[in-house]
Amino acid sequence: MLAPMQGLTNRALRTLFINRVQPDVVFTEYVRAQADIKKCISDSDRREIRNECDTTPLVVQLIGSNINFLVAAANTVQELGAEHLNINLGCPYGRMTTNTAGGALLKYPADLPLMLKSLRKAILGSFSIKIRSGYDDPSQLFSLIPIFEDCGIDFLIVHPRTVQQRFKGLADHNVTADVVRKTSLPVIANGDIWTVADGDRVLSQTGAAGLMLGRGAIADPLLFERLRGNYSALSTPEQRAEELRDYLQELFLVTRNYSVVISRYYGK
């Protein structure tokens, strides 16, 4: 899976990945549930959640703190065509943590069952959770597993750093392995997968059902194909230069196409 990355995995970049390396699943950047029951999500998010590809499932990720606003946002994105939804329980940054959304929700685990059950009731397709190992305690996730199972979650994506850790240190995939052992839910491992060796190690160490690639895929989109064995595991510096040139050229073209669409839309 291609990870959700705010500021990166917009429609243009997702299209490029789908065309070039076909991730099995792609995610939107997080879509904020707005504090407005009528508007629910922003106009730019309305455009960004459009799935223009029949072959690759798109998961729309929601972020927010208020249950009513989150449910309204879930209903809105489904009316707009979203089939698969995810909730962000991991984002460690700024407004998310001060507003008790994203990773900050882990400070109030007692509030999670009502939120997740309300969302589960509203979501018709798959409903997944993307989570860190805990707010400040890397073993917190284990105490949440029964809640996730009880609330009818379809799968978990685990980035095994705490929220407070942000991106410091290394993702501890021993935690992912323990989560896999302790739940019957499918677990997708995420964090610090930069090479084929990393991906193979994380899969065999954790027994996870799959991998989610973030920064590693941005640095090297071919990592998807390398991990599948469809492309060499390592490239020479000359091959790497050529791969990067192609990637940047295609990114430029696809971004320009989307910019044209957007400027037509606004009549600019």
Ligand SMILES: Cc1cc2nc3c(=O)[nH]c(=O)nc-3n(C[C@H](O)[C@H](O)[C@H](O)COP(=O)(O)O)c2cc1C
């Ligand atoms: C620039 C950037 C933006 C991100 N935005 C999101 C986001 O919108 N939603 C989310 O769940 N995670 C977000 N993340 C976290 C990634 O999805 C992923 O969990 C994290 O980068 C660890 O995986 P990696 O080591 O493969 O990058 C973001 C990460 C980066 C670097």
